[in-house]
Amino acid sequence: xxxxxxxxxxxxxxxxxxxxxxxxxxxxxxxxxxxxxxxxxxxxxxxxxxxxxxxxxxxxxxxxxxxxxxxxxxxxxxxxxxxxxxxxxxxxxxxxxxxxxxxxxxxxxxxxxxxxxxxxxxxxxxxxxxxxxxxxxxxxxxxxxxxxxxxxxxxxxxxxxxxxxxxxxxxxxxxxxxxxxxxxxxxxxxxxxxxxxxxxxxxxxxxxxxxxxxxxxxxxxxxxxxxxxxxxxxxxxxxxxxxxxxxxxxxxxxxxxxxxxxxxxxx
Amino acid sequence: xxxxxxxxxxxxxxxxxxxxxxxxxxxxxxxxxxxxxxxxxxxxxxxxxxxxxxxxxxxxxxxxxxxxxxxxxxxxxxxxxxxxxxxxxxxxxxxxxxxxxxxxxxxxxxxxxxxxxxxxxxxxxxxxxxxxxxxxxxxxxxxxxxxxxxxxxxx
Amino acid sequence: xxxxxxxxxxxxxxxxxxxxxxxxxxxxxxxxxxxxxxxxxxxxxxxxxxxxxxxxxxxxxxxxxxxxxxxxxxxxxxxxxxxxxxxxxxxxxxxxxxxxxxx
Numbered sequence: 001x002x003x004x005x006x007x008x009x010x011x012x013x014x015x016x017x018x019x020x021x022x023x024x025x026x027x028x029x030x031x032x033x034x035x036x037x038x039x040x041x042x043x044x045x046x047x048x049x050x051x052x053x054x055x056x057x058x059x060x061x062x063x064x065x066x067x068x069x070x071x072x073x074x075x076x077x078x079x080x081x082x083x084x085x086x087x088x089x090x091x092x093x094x095x096x097x098x099x100x101x102x103x104x105x106x107x108x109x110x111x112x113x114x115x116x117x118x119x120x121x122x123x124x125x126x127x128x129x130x131x132x133x134x135x136x137x138x139x140x141x142x143x144x145x146x147x148x149x150x151x152x153x154x155x156x157x158x159x160x161x162x163x164x165x166x167x168x169x170x171x172x173x174x175x176x177x178x179x180x181x182x183x184x185x186x187x188x189x190x191x192x193x194x195x196x197x198x199x200x201x202x203x204x205x206x207x208x209x210x211x212x213x214x215x216x217x218x219x220x221x222x223x224x225x226x227x228x229x230x231x232x233x234x235x236x237x238x239x240x241x242x243x244x245x246x247x248x249x250x251x252x253x254x255x256x257x258x259x260x261x262x263x264x265x266x267x
Numbered sequence: 268x269x270x271x272x273x274x275x276x277x278x279x280x281x282x283x284x285x286x287x288x289x290x291x292x293x294x295x296x297x298x299x300x301x302x303x304x305x306x307x308x309x310x311x312x313x314x315x316x317x318x319x320x321x322x323x324x325x326x327x328x329x330x331x332x333x334x335x336x337x338x339x340x341x342x343x344x345x346x347x348x349x350x351x352x353x354x355x356x357x358x359x360x361x362x363x364x365x366x367x368x369x370x371x372x373x374x375x376x377x378x379x380x381x382x383x384x385x386x387x388x389x390x391x392x393x394x395x396x397x398x399x400x401x402x403x404x405x406x407x408x409x410x411x412x413x414x415x416x417x418x419x420x421x422x
Numbered sequence: 423x424x425x426x427x428x429x430x431x432x433x434x435x436x437x438x439x440x441x442x443x444x445x446x447x448x449x450x451x452x453x454x455x456x457x458x459x460x461x462x463x464x465x466x467x468x469x470x471x472x473x474x475x476x477x478x479x480x481x482x483x484x485x486x487x488x489x490x491x492x493x494x495x496x497x498x499x500x501x502x503x504x505x506x507x508x509x510x511x512x513x514x515x516x517x518x519x520x521x522x523x524x525x
Contacts, residue, residue, distance in 0.1 A: 026338065030416075033336035036346040037387070042490035044428045045445045189340060189416050213344040214417070216447075216489040267341050267417070303467045308484040344488045363486055367452060371486035374495070380478050381437065381496040387488040389450070 030189060034265070043134055043211035043263035046218040050135025053128055059109030068104035070097070070136065081136050082143035082260045085249050087151045094157050096248045098222045099240040101132055117239045121223050126239075133209055133220045137262035145206060145260055147252045154249060157242070161250030164243050165195070170234030176247070180204070190267060195251055202258025205251040210264030218263070221248055307370050313397070316362060316369045317406075322399055325406035328353065333398045333411040339390065342415040347371075348385035353402035356382035364410075365394035390415045424518035431506040431524045438500030438524055440471060440478075442493045442508050450485040466491060469510040473500055500524050 070080035085096040105111040115125040168175040180195040194200035209220045310316035334348035360373040371388045395410045425445035451463025471479040478497040509519035
């Protein structure tokens with residue numbers, strides 16, 4: 001069966017090297033591959049580490065994060081990340097999961113946010129942050145994206161996020177929209193979601209943070225966004241800065257109602 | 268004997284983990300290194316690896332089935348499952364022909380365990396994957412090609 | 423100190439399915455770091471799984487097994503509440519053992 005099909009596939013490839021039929025069957029095969037590795041996502045290892053960290057007294061105040069309020073009340077993790085970013089009364093601003101965890105680490109544990117903000121990915125407190133994020137987002141898996149777009153501050157950040165999304169910069173004059181503003185774009189075999197539409201935003205926003213098989217790392221949304229800026233060859237944004245939260249608000253608002261599939265499993 | 272995961276975490280500074288493993292009967296100290304088939308894992312050719320496993324030139328068998336994708340998006344993680352329908356299957360090995368070291372893993376299947384294992388392997392490039400099964404003292408194999416779009420050994 | 427494994431074991435129709443995720447770099451010894459120096463090999467070499475006191479699987483790994491290895495297998499028998507224990511050692515002599523109850 002396989003051997004009989006091969007020559008046909010080769011001829012098809014020759015006739016239309018960019019042909020849609022070949023692209024489609026490749027896409028189907030890749031979809032099958034993704035399905036096969038979906039069970040047993042190594043993000044579970046990060047989730048376990050994060051749960052341990054959540055419950056371990058740390059920092060100058062030797063406290064756990066078990067009283068951390070992610071917007072659903074102190075200590076409530078279930079469903080919390082599905083509703084983020086959101087406006088928090090106590091800080092008077094919109095926070096994404098990571099900036100909110102920084103608040104909890106500072107107020108409950110006495111850990112200086114600068115350790116994360118000025119840190120490096122995959123080391124020190126940023127590594128701790130990634131594990132905590134893995135723990136929290138796992139508890140929204142299967143939920144729906146539900147960000148509150150009636151809140152005025154959320155609307156303000158959405159507008160900022162939209163501007164940032166279309167803002168062209170860097171030596172290549174790229175914006176986020178260059179790669180993520182149209183349907184059917186891809187890099188190599190990676191389909192790039194169109195984040196300006198609900199479907200694409202739900203696929204993208206709904207499946208990050210994620211474990212990346214190419215480097216065996218768990219990437220938070222801050223890490224994901226940072227790398228988009230890096231690929232734009234422009235200045236990297238400050239960790240948890242307003243522009244990063246604004247971009248998250250923009251994506252989450254477009255994704256509203258979509259399924260939360262976090263933690264994802266990515267190439 | 269307490270080896271639940273939280274307790275093991277906390278036991279870090281105390282009893283060495285190898286000690287725990289030995290105490291738990293999971294590792295026999297005299298076998299801890301000796302059992303690993305260095306010759307087979309270090310082999311640089313399929314024939315040499317087969318020889319080191321005592322497999323010789325195994326016959327192809329339809330009773331050995333490989334579940335693996337036709338295309339792997341990333342060679343760093345290629346899911347491979349092997350099922351053997353041969354009676355008295357006692358061992359299953361997974362080999363990747365074009366990897367620098369062919370042998371990826373060997374599973375010993377005691378009586379009562381079903382000859383059905385799944386793991387994930389790295390592939391440097393498109394290659395045949397071999398499943399080699401030892402059943403009732405004899406070796407059998409089957410193979411399947413997996414195309415790799417991005418090699419999984421570089422980083 | 424090696425990180426814990428995630429082990430899931432569930433019994434159904436007289437067969438217990440075990441799925442294990444291990445936290446390990448599985449370094450091949452063939453990669454180079456940023457300065458061009460070879461990163462030494464570091465990988466799990468052996469693994470043993472037990473149902474109560476009976477060995478239900480033993481395995482040998484080479485460096486071709488993926489980082490953070492995944493393993494799934496099935497054995498006959500096993501009841502809710504029984505212990506499944508998995509232990510591994512690597513080429514540097516590090517090791518780890520974890521236990522779960524069958525669900």
